[in-house]
Amino acid sequence: MSDMTLTNDDKRCLQMWFRQAIVEVERREALNNIIAFYNGDQKKPVSHHSPIAHRARRAPSAHAKELV
Secondary structure (H helix, E strand, C coil): CCCCCCCHHHHHHHHHHHHHHHHHHHHHHHHHHHHHHHHCCCCCCCCCCCCCCCCCCCCCCHHHHHHC
16 A cells, blocks of 8 residues: 545545546446447347346445545
């Protein structure tokens, strides 16, 4: 591990970057699924999500906020 500490601005920047990266992945998946649907492909839609039920999105807990 490194001794470097992140400022609050650095942490916010990383959070925004990761959110943007996730949105981009989801956008590409949606586009691929739409293309597959209209091309008549019968295969399973492409997704990075687990087939297991998703947890509902909710505000991060205090513990998660401390980690970030």
